[in-house]
Amino acid sequence: MEKIVSLCKRRGFIFQSSEIYGGLNGLWDYGPLGVELKRNLKNYWWRVMVHERDDVVGMDGSILMNRAVWKASGHEDTFTDPMVDCRSCKARLRADQLVEKKGAKQCPVCGGKDLTEPRSFNLMFKTYVGATEDESSITYLRPETAQAIFVQFKSILDVSRKKLPFGVAQIGKAFRNEINPRNFTFRSREFEQMELEYFCRPEEGMKLLEYWKEERLKFYEDIGIARDKLHVLTVPDEERAFYSKGTYDIEYDFPFGRQELEGVAYRTDYDLSQHQKASGKSLEFSHDRDNIPETAAASKWIWNDFANIA
Numbered sequence: 001m002e003k004i005v006s007l008c009k010r011r012g013f014i015f016q017s018s019e020i021y022g023g024l025n026g027l028w029d030y031g032p033l034g035v036e037l038k039r040n041l042k043n044y045w046w047r048v049m050v051h052e053r054d055d056v057v058g059m060d061g062s063i064l065m066n067r068a069v070w071k072a073s074g075h076e077d078t079f080t081d082p083m084v085d086c087r088s089c090k091a092r093l094r095a096d097q098l099v100e101k102k103g104a105k106q107c108p109v110c111g112g113k114d115l116t117e118p119r120s121f122n123l124m125f126k127t128y129v130g131a132t133e134d135e136s137s138i139t140y141l142r143p144e145t146a147q148a149i150f151v152q153f154k155s156i157l158d159v160s161r162k163k164l165p166f167g168v169a170q171i172g173k174a175f176r177n178e179i180n181p182r183n184f185t186f187r188s189r190e191f192e193q194m195e196l197e198y199f200c201r202p203e204e205g206m207k208l209l210e211y212w213k214e215e216r217l218k219f220y221e222d223i224g225i226a227r228d229k230l231h232v233l234t235v236p237d238e239e240r241a242f243y244s245k246g247t248y249d250i251e252y253d254f255p256f257g258r259q260e261l262e263g264v265a266y267r268t269d270y271d272l273s274q275h276q277k278a279s280g281k282s283l284e285f286s287h288d289r290d291n292i293p294e295t296a297a298a299s300k301w302i303w304n305d306f307a308n309i310a
């Protein structure tokens with residue numbers, strides 16, 4: 001890994017953010033070559049996912065949104081990692097990073113056993129909008145791009161005149177206050193997502209999940225990633241989000257091990273229903289096909305999250 005990191009720096013691909021001040025952990029700047037590489041990748045993704053398809057449109061949402069979005073989506077309450085402090089060396093650790101020796105949990109830094117109970121730590125960056133810093137002005141830097149797509153679902157549907165199934169794509173920054181950023185740009189605090197939400201009727205969901213898994217594998221092969229370094233993990237029932245009926249992780253053999261590159265999930269009508277309930281605004285729609293009104297909020301869609309493009 002050190003070799004890659006130093007090569008990226010020497011050749012002008014990626015620098016440590018704020019480096020002359022000692023840097024800031026988990027944040028990276030793209031240099032002259034890095035920005036071109038990244039832009040090529042984004043442009044290619046946009047071309048095949050939006051421009052070359054009749055069933056997908058794009059959008060570009062704001063990073064700051066009404067706090068109510070993050071309450072309804074569940075992020076304010078549940079977008080957390082369990083965190084443990086080591087009382088000996090003061091290290092702050094994710095609970096799943098503790099090492100276990102003879103049945104006792106240990107600090108991986110100093111080996112100490114004097115650890116706090118796990119506490120949940122919200123991964124969203126909190127900020128204030130406007131001149132007053134009080135409860136009413138709180139919001140968050142978005143931890144994912146998807147929510148802007150959901151809350152604009154109705155507006156986009158109205159103006160684009162698409163029929164189901166159709167998708168909305170977005171490329172944009174997202175922020176997660178990772179407890180331990182690591183593995184170079186893989187687990188960083190600020191990153192860019194390329195995401196497609198694909199809306200369909202409930203009965204089409206499982207079929208489209210398979211379709212998108214194959215499409216996405218094809219994408220990676222098209223950009224020159226060796227097929228034998230890609231792996232498809234079928235996320236088992238007990239590890240899937242409760243609203244998902246099927247999730248695939250597309251994994252890649254990174255220098256630091258096999259890790260998720262992208263998730264393809266069939267998440268039912270969960271998010272649209274949540275926003276419909278919380279906002280009191282209808283996200284249902286009807287169109288004339290067969291004169292049967294259809295309800296997008298009761299249909300299912302696919303979440304396609306290209307987590308870290310670097």
Ligand SMILES: [Zn+2]
Nearest residue numbers: 086089107110
């Ligand atoms: Zn320690």
